[in-house]
Amino acid sequence: MTDPASTALLTDHYELTMLAGALRDGTADRECTFEVFTRRLPDGRRYGVACGIERVLEAVEAFRFGDAELQALARDGVCDEDTLSWLREYRFRGRIDGYPEGELYFPGSPLLTVQATFAEAVLLETVILSILNHDSAIAAAAARMVSAANGRRIIEMGSRRAHEAAAVTAARAAYLAGFTATSNLQAGSRYGIPTSGTSAHSFTLLHDSERSAFEAQVAALGTGTALLVDTYDISRGIETAVEVAGTELGAIRIDSGDVGALARQAREQLDSLGATGTRIVVSGDLDEYSIAALRAEPVDGYGVGTSLVTGSGAPTAGLVYKLVEVEGKPVAKRSSHKESRGGRKGALRTHKGTGTALEEIVYSATPGATPPEAGPHDRFVPIPLMRNGERVDDLPTLEDNRQRLRHALVSVPWEGLKLSAGEPAIPTVFPDRGA
Amino acid sequence: MTDPASTALLTDHYELTMLAGALRDGTADRECTFEVFTRRLPDGRRYGVACGIERVLEAVEAFRFGDAELQALARDGVCDEDTLSWLREYRFRGRIDGYPEGELYFPGSPLLTVQATFAEAVLLETVILSILNHDSAIAAAAARMVSAANGRRIIEMGSRRAHEAAAVTAARAAYLAGFTATSNLQAGSRYGIPTSGTSAHSFTLLHDSERSAFEAQVAALGTGTALLVDTYDISRGIETAVEVAGTELGAIRIDSGDVGALARQAREQLDSLGATGTRIVVSGDLDEYSIAALRAEPVDGYGVGTSLVTGSGAPTAGLVYKLVEVEGKPVAKRSSHKESRGGRKGALRTHKGTGTALEEIVYSATPGATPPEAGPHDRFVPIPLMRNGERVDDLPTLEDNRQRLRHALVSVPWEGLKLSAGEPAIPTVFPDRGA
Incomplete structure (x- = not known):
C-alpha cells in the first residue's frame, strides 16, 4: 500500500520517463520556468476564478517518494535504478509565484509560475493541473451562481453527484466563491466551512x-x-x-x-x-x-447540487502547464495554433479611478526586462507562494480570499457579470508580443 | 486531523440530523430497503455502465467513526451526545445486492439494493452515490470511446483535467471499459492497470x-x-x-x-x-x-484526456438513492414527476436466441412476490455483494468485469451502439406497475 498522504504518484508516467532521459544526458539540472495559464475561458465565460492554490502548496510539500512509492515504480518498471535513487531524495526546492485564491484570471494570465530545475519542476505537472483545473472550474461556476443569487443564501449540496474526494474540495471552492454553507461534513471538518442540512x-x-x-x-x-x-x-x-x-x-x-x-x-x-x-x-x-x-x-435561499460540482457545463478549467524558459531564455512550441508565449511573465491589472478593471497586462518578466509602470489604481497580481521549497509566511486565509473574490467581482465591468457567453470581462494585453 | 482512511465524513449533514430524529422517536431501527437507480440516462445515452461497485464495498467497510471524526462532529455541533454514542459503535451490518461492475444498466435498473435498519442505511447515501455517479459516468463515456476506436489501442491520459483523486478512479473506470492503459501512476499502483507515457x-x-x-x-x-x-x-x-x-x-x-x-x-x-x-x-x-x-x-492508437475524465458531456450519472421499502411495505414519494416506484426489486435481462438483449424486466422482489420466469437465454442481473456487513466471497475481479462489459456490449442491439442521442438500447419493463 502506498502512503495515502503522499502525492508523488498522482503523476503521469511520462513525467518519470522525461526525468530518466534528462538525468541521463545532464539536462535535468537546467533552471526552468513552467507557467500555468489557459488559452481561453471555457464555455464563453467572462472570467476565471483562481482556486486550489493552497491545495497546490500542500500537494507540493507532500510530493515525496517513500519506500512504498518507489517499490510501486520499480515493480511496474516505470523507471531505472538511477532515477529511483534520485526520486528517493526528491523534495521540491524551487520557487512558486501565483495568483492568490479568489483572484480573477483571464486568457493568458500567468496563474502559477514554477521555477526550479527541469527535474524538480516537471514532476509536478499533473498534480498541480489536477488541483487547479478542478477547483478553479468549480469556483468559476459558483461565482456565477452567487452573482445570480444576488445576496440570498445559497447552499452547496452536490456531494452525491461528484467523486467523493472531489466533493470535499468542490465545497471549498463554492465557499470561496461566496456560498453560505455546504452539506459536506468532511469539508466542514477539514476547512472550517459551515455545514447545514x-x-x-x-x-x-x-x-x-x-x-x-x-x-x-x-x-x-x-x-x-x-x-x-x-x-x-x-x-x-x-x-x-x-x-x-x-x-x-x-x-x-x-x-x-x-x-x-x-x-x-x-x-x-x-x-x-x-x-x-x-x-x-x-x-x-x-x-x-x-x-x-x-x-x-x-x-429566501437556494440549495445547489449537480450544476455546482460539475462546473455547470465546464467541469475543467482548461489550464495547461508549459515550459516557458530554460536557463533564462524563452522557449515555446511553434508547430500549430496551440502556441505558447515564451518567457517568464508578470501581470498588472489596471483600473479606472472608479475601481473598474480595465486590462490584464501580461508582460515579460525574464531577467533584465522592465515591468510596466503601475498607476495609482493598478496592482500587480501574482504573489510569492514558495521560496526554496518552503511556503512563504502569512499567506492569505480562505476567509481573506473569499473577501478578495467579493471585491474582485465588484471591479468587473458590468458586461463581464452577464451570464451569457461572450468575450472575457477585460482584455489581456501582451506588450512584449515579440518575446 | 480526521483519519484519511475513514469514509465516515464523506456524508451530507442531513443524514446525521435524520439519524438524530429517528433515534429519538424509535424509527431508526425500522428495517428499510434503499435502492440506487436512475430515472433517465444522461445526454440521450443508450446504456449506462455499472462502475464503482467494488469501491462502494470498500467505502462501506471503512465507514467508521473514530475519535477524530466524532470530535469534528461534536465541535461543529452537527449532532447530540446520544447520536455521537450511537455513531461510535457504528458499522454496517446489513446486506447489499447490486449489478456487477461492467454490467449495463438502463432507466429504472436496480443498480444497488441496500437492506438494513434506517439508521444504518441512511448514513451511506452520499458516499455510495458519489462513487457510483462518478465512476459510472466515466465508464459509460469510456465504453463509447472504446466502441469508436474499434479495436485500436486507446490510452487514458486525462488526469490533469480532473480532481487528483477522481483522476485515479477515472483511470480505473476507463480500464474497465476497455482502455488499453493509463498515464496515471497511482492507478497503476493501486489497481494494477498498465501505465504508459x-x-x-x-x-x-x-x-x-x-x-x-x-x-x-x-x-x-x-x-x-x-x-x-x-x-x-x-x-x-x-x-x-x-x-x-x-x-x-x-x-x-x-x-x-x-x-x-x-x-x-x-x-x-x-x-x-x-x-x-x-x-x-x-x-x-x-x-x-x-x-x-x-x-x-x-x-494506430489514441490518447484521450479531457473528454474521458469529464464523462464527455455527462460528468455525473444521475443516480439516486431512494427509500423504497419500510418493514416490508413499499413506500414512494408522490408529489411530482420525480416519482419513484416503491418496493424492493429484482431485474431479469431477456435475450433472443442469438444473444441479443431484448428487455430489462424490473420486477417486485418484496417478500411473497413471485419473480418472472427466466428463459434459457435470460439472466438475473444483480448479484449478492454483502451479507451481515461482510463482503461475500469470490466477488469478480476488475479483469473479470472488463470481460463482462466486452460481452455485454456485443449483446446490445445494433442501434444501441450508435453514438447519437436516442432511446435506451433496450426498454425497461415493469410488470408490477401497481407495486
Missing part, C-alpha cells in the same frame, strides 16, 4: 405519516429547522408543518416541481397561516440561470 | 535541439519508444525521429492540428523512410466522435 424525503417516508416525521424533526432540531414539504402534497405539507412547529417554523424546503410558482403559493399560504417569518428554500436541479430566473420570486 | 513538448524544448531530445529519449527508453514530433515542424520532426531511432522506431505521436490529415502525411513519410512498422498515435482533445471520424485514417 435537515432531512430528505426518506425521513418522511420512514414515518407512519408526514406529521410524525415533522414532529420527530422538530423534537430533534427545534422549531427553527427547515421542513421538507413536498413528499406528498405541498399545501397539505405546509399546513402540517405550521401545525407541528408553529408560526416560528424556521423554513420550508421545496425540492421538486415548478419551484417559482410553488414558492409564490407557499409564501401566500405561510403568510395566511401567520408564519410570516418562515423562510422558503428551494432546491432541485438549480443552476445559475434558474437561480437568476427566480429573482422575482419569494425565495 | 513517453514525453511532452517540454522535454523537446528543454534540449538545445529536437534531435538531442530524441537522442536522450531513445537512449533512456530504446528505439521502441514513441517520439512526439509536433513541437516545431512535423515532417522535419519525423525525419529526425527516424534518423535518430532508425526504422525500428516504435511510434510517433501527434498532439495538435488536423490529426487525420497529419496522420496520412505521416504514414506516407514514414513508409517512404522505410519505417513501415512505426505506429502513429494521436492525441489532443479527442472524444468518441472525433475517434470515430478517424476510423479511415492510418492511426
Whole structure:
C-alpha cells in the first residue's frame, strides 16, 4: 500500500520517463520556468476564478517518494535504478509565484509560475493541473451562481453527484466563491466551512405519516429547522408543518416541481397561516440561470447540487502547464495554433479611478526586462507562494480570499457579470508580443 | 486531523440530523430497503455502465467513526451526545445486492439494493452515490470511446483535467471499459492497470535541439519508444525521429492540428523512410466522435484526456438513492414527476436466441412476490455483494468485469451502439406497475 498522504504518484508516467532521459544526458539540472495559464475561458465565460492554490502548496510539500512509492515504480518498471535513487531524495526546492485564491484570471494570465530545475519542476505537472483545473472550474461556476443569487443564501449540496474526494474540495471552492454553507461534513471538518442540512424525503417516508416525521424533526432540531414539504402534497405539507412547529417554523424546503410558482403559493399560504417569518428554500436541479430566473420570486435561499460540482457545463478549467524558459531564455512550441508565449511573465491589472478593471497586462518578466509602470489604481497580481521549497509566511486565509473574490467581482465591468457567453470581462494585453 | 482512511465524513449533514430524529422517536431501527437507480440516462445515452461497485464495498467497510471524526462532529455541533454514542459503535451490518461492475444498466435498473435498519442505511447515501455517479459516468463515456476506436489501442491520459483523486478512479473506470492503459501512476499502483507515457513538448524544448531530445529519449527508453514530433515542424520532426531511432522506431505521436490529415502525411513519410512498422498515435482533445471520424485514417492508437475524465458531456450519472421499502411495505414519494416506484426489486435481462438483449424486466422482489420466469437465454442481473456487513466471497475481479462489459456490449442491439442521442438500447419493463 502506498502512503495515502503522499502525492508523488498522482503523476503521469511520462513525467518519470522525461526525468530518466534528462538525468541521463545532464539536462535535468537546467533552471526552468513552467507557467500555468489557459488559452481561453471555457464555455464563453467572462472570467476565471483562481482556486486550489493552497491545495497546490500542500500537494507540493507532500510530493515525496517513500519506500512504498518507489517499490510501486520499480515493480511496474516505470523507471531505472538511477532515477529511483534520485526520486528517493526528491523534495521540491524551487520557487512558486501565483495568483492568490479568489483572484480573477483571464486568457493568458500567468496563474502559477514554477521555477526550479527541469527535474524538480516537471514532476509536478499533473498534480498541480489536477488541483487547479478542478477547483478553479468549480469556483468559476459558483461565482456565477452567487452573482445570480444576488445576496440570498445559497447552499452547496452536490456531494452525491461528484467523486467523493472531489466533493470535499468542490465545497471549498463554492465557499470561496461566496456560498453560505455546504452539506459536506468532511469539508466542514477539514476547512472550517459551515455545514447545514435537515432531512430528505426518506425521513418522511420512514414515518407512519408526514406529521410524525415533522414532529420527530422538530423534537430533534427545534422549531427553527427547515421542513421538507413536498413528499406528498405541498399545501397539505405546509399546513402540517405550521401545525407541528408553529408560526416560528424556521423554513420550508421545496425540492421538486415548478419551484417559482410553488414558492409564490407557499409564501401566500405561510403568510395566511401567520408564519410570516418562515423562510422558503428551494432546491432541485438549480443552476445559475434558474437561480437568476427566480429573482422575482419569494425565495429566501437556494440549495445547489449537480450544476455546482460539475462546473455547470465546464467541469475543467482548461489550464495547461508549459515550459516557458530554460536557463533564462524563452522557449515555446511553434508547430500549430496551440502556441505558447515564451518567457517568464508578470501581470498588472489596471483600473479606472472608479475601481473598474480595465486590462490584464501580461508582460515579460525574464531577467533584465522592465515591468510596466503601475498607476495609482493598478496592482500587480501574482504573489510569492514558495521560496526554496518552503511556503512563504502569512499567506492569505480562505476567509481573506473569499473577501478578495467579493471585491474582485465588484471591479468587473458590468458586461463581464452577464451570464451569457461572450468575450472575457477585460482584455489581456501582451506588450512584449515579440518575446 | 480526521483519519484519511475513514469514509465516515464523506456524508451530507442531513443524514446525521435524520439519524438524530429517528433515534429519538424509535424509527431508526425500522428495517428499510434503499435502492440506487436512475430515472433517465444522461445526454440521450443508450446504456449506462455499472462502475464503482467494488469501491462502494470498500467505502462501506471503512465507514467508521473514530475519535477524530466524532470530535469534528461534536465541535461543529452537527449532532447530540446520544447520536455521537450511537455513531461510535457504528458499522454496517446489513446486506447489499447490486449489478456487477461492467454490467449495463438502463432507466429504472436496480443498480444497488441496500437492506438494513434506517439508521444504518441512511448514513451511506452520499458516499455510495458519489462513487457510483462518478465512476459510472466515466465508464459509460469510456465504453463509447472504446466502441469508436474499434479495436485500436486507446490510452487514458486525462488526469490533469480532473480532481487528483477522481483522476485515479477515472483511470480505473476507463480500464474497465476497455482502455488499453493509463498515464496515471497511482492507478497503476493501486489497481494494477498498465501505465504508459513517453514525453511532452517540454522535454523537446528543454534540449538545445529536437534531435538531442530524441537522442536522450531513445537512449533512456530504446528505439521502441514513441517520439512526439509536433513541437516545431512535423515532417522535419519525423525525419529526425527516424534518423535518430532508425526504422525500428516504435511510434510517433501527434498532439495538435488536423490529426487525420497529419496522420496520412505521416504514414506516407514514414513508409517512404522505410519505417513501415512505426505506429502513429494521436492525441489532443479527442472524444468518441472525433475517434470515430478517424476510423479511415492510418492511426494506430489514441490518447484521450479531457473528454474521458469529464464523462464527455455527462460528468455525473444521475443516480439516486431512494427509500423504497419500510418493514416490508413499499413506500414512494408522490408529489411530482420525480416519482419513484416503491418496493424492493429484482431485474431479469431477456435475450433472443442469438444473444441479443431484448428487455430489462424490473420486477417486485418484496417478500411473497413471485419473480418472472427466466428463459434459457435470460439472466438475473444483480448479484449478492454483502451479507451481515461482510463482503461475500469470490466477488469478480476488475479483469473479470472488463470481460463482462466486452460481452455485454456485443449483446446490445445494433442501434444501441450508435453514438447519437436516442432511446435506451433496450426498454425497461415493469410488470408490477401497481407495486
